[in-house]
Amino acid sequence: MKIALTRSGLVLVLLLFISSLPRFGGVTAQAQTAHNPVIFADVPDMAMIRVGNTYYMSSTTMHLSPGLPIMKSNDLINWKMAGYAYDTLTSVDAMSLNNGKSTYGRGSWASSLRYHNGLYYVSTFAQTSGRTHIYTTKNIEKGPWKEVSFKPSYHDHSLFFDDDGRTYLIYGAGKLRIVELTADATGVKPGTAEQVLIENASTPSGTGGGLPAEGSQLFKVKGKYYLFNISWPRGGMRTVIIHRADKITGPWEGRVALQDMGVAQGGLIDTPDGKWYSYLFRDFGGVGRIPYLVPVRWEDGWPILGENGKVPETLDLPASKGLIPGIVHSDEFIRRKGEPALPLVWQWNHNPDNSLWSVSERKGYLRLKTGRTDTSFVMARNTLTQRTIGPESSGTTLLDASNLKDGDFAGLSLLQKNYGLVGVKVENGNRSIVMVNASSGKAVDVQRVPLTQKTVYLKAECDFKNRKDTAHFYYSLDGKTWTTIGDALKMPYTIPHFMGYRFGLFNYASSQTGGFADFDYFRIVNTISDSTEK
16 A cells, blocks of 8 residues: 655654654754763863863873873863873882782872963872872873972872962862972972961861862962862762962962762863853762763852752753763774774773783784783783773673683673672683672672683673662673673772772783783673663
């Protein structure tokens, strides 16, 4: 039977079809609007600058290598990795997982990012080195970066270049201090002493305990100084505190600037057309600490954050195009001439041993070799990681286990203190697919399945919706039919690791060295399979 449609009838059908489409792409006006959080992934302790029409952002990745990531955006919403300030922060045993030492939750912490007299500066501090590190470059996207470091390690400092040519660090917790640096920020200015800037910066939010005001970021707008801090009053929530002064030495007056959903710690950024925003982040369970933007208006010389004191759900900024490929990305491990060995989305868990990995020994594969024996996954070197993302994400790999030796364990991980693993173990010459669950704080081999072939597909799926913070692991023998293995991994955010869960590719030996694992690819998507399949 044929159906004839008039032109008006056809238009009506098309309109009905369009109206039934999901609200993505360019179909609706809402889809052109940015939403909070602006990055649903672990990008904490942001510092941000605008140079011309381009925004740059630094963040914390602590014990990972390379470190001190730099991200780039043209619209404050869509960010992509641009580089790192360093390959190795320090080579002490704890940063290299040597001699039984590790530095989970430490390494480089909250950074400060500035552009001054044609140079980009990004600074950080580290308990692992006991020093303050300042990196400079003329080209923030290509480098190279030059490092200077000096003692002590100035906690949560804000690097600040004043209009009179003087350079300072503002730092501390609760009692905030200031110290003058040399004009080129290569060290503390000789003959100067640290001074107390604000006796108790927590006062505006109450002094009854909790997290004292820290995370300093200093700005100068129309001749006034504005100092942003975070506090966490006992029994309350993470709170934005702002102090202002006419002179950098004070006197300072402070007030609570935002107290909503625990969105806090950050600073100010303006757009080329004169709009102002505050960049902040929120603790959001297993996925980590995730960035938010709130609009800022000025009233009586104060920045007023949010809409009626609240963090808005939507923003008058372009819509997000997603975090793939800007923040995380799939990798086929195929390298063309001139390409870096690893794309910027990858970071090693602690400093790697570069003699024990390769993307060239077998074309199109990541090879992880064993060079020592280890007793646990979290103490093993050369686990290659990248962020998980919310609200859902899935990571998949194809492992060739044919060259594993007895006692080797290789596969796919979700890395945090309470980690989960799915991979291949070799014991007494036999291969098994094993799921390990450390939800209890102790690693448990939950399930093992004999493996009679050399290759196996592995998958980890993460559900961060509404802080569900649950993952499931799968394996497949043909890449088409997937089977759940083990039990659900609960993914709490733990302070010892101080980082959102990360996908990882790993291989370590427990009894002998010389084996290796080949990974054909790592693929990440922002969906998971239907829950009824689990």
